Amino acid sequence: MSVEIDHPVPDFSAPATGDKTVTLSKLRGQQAVVYFYPKASTPGCTTEGGDFRDRKPQFDAANTVIIGVSRDGIRAQENFKAKQDFNFDLISDKDETVCQLFDVIKLKKMYGKEHLGIERSTFLIDSDGKLAQEWRGVKVPGHVDEVLDAAKALNNGSLNN
Template identity: 45%
Template sequence: MSLIIGTKAPAFSLPATDGRKISLDDLKGRKVVLFFYPKDNTSGCTLEAKDFQAFKKDFAAADTEIVGVSPDSLKSHDRFRAKYGLDFPLASDEAKTMLEAYGVWAQKSMYGRKYMGVERTTVLIDREGNIARIWPKVKVKGHAEEVLEAARSL
């Protein structure tokens, strides 16, 4: 599925850190940043998560929730959050249902080897549950600030 700006974001309900379930319905009425990342505790993913954490208060001031999503287990997410002091939810999509619905579970290639994995992508959802902005194939440096500016302008 290919996401289109202005259309309804695909619904989801996933287990998340702190023993909670997180769903699009629960977040309605607030802006939401979904950042999809490949794997806990890898260099790019760690930097991206730490950058979003650094701007968490600014996102909150812009009435915007941050949710990280990867196929890692909740146990892995809990360790990752504790290690880096992350205090926003990380959702676990081990079945890859949401990742596929958002079009971020994709064929990748490294050193000529093809495999399936998460294409680092960020989606900004407006208060009505519509897709407001999409950042495909994210380059981490400066990304959190760019997303914050977009959230402020919504």
């Protein structure tokens, strides 16, 4: 089962930085950006996380929580968050439960070898827990601004799917 636009996102709970557990249903009443990145502390993931960090006040103003997800262990996530001064939580999804729910594990090629990995993807969930918008196969430059515009539009009731 995978997520679909205009349908409720199945509830999930996962371990996150700060010794927390993120539970989707506990975020109701707020919008949520759930973004998946391949690996903590790599260049593209650092840039993307930094873009979310730098725009967090605007996401807050749009009633939107930011959550990053990768398959890295909790220690790697804690180190990544601390080193980059991220002001939002990162989920450690070592068992790929959340990744499978959002269908972001894809066959990728690196240096001519194929492996399964996270396809950089972002999901915008409305305050009722329904998937409002998704971005798959994300390219980092300009992406966070696009997500922010969608979050603002959704919060203002003007997002068109």
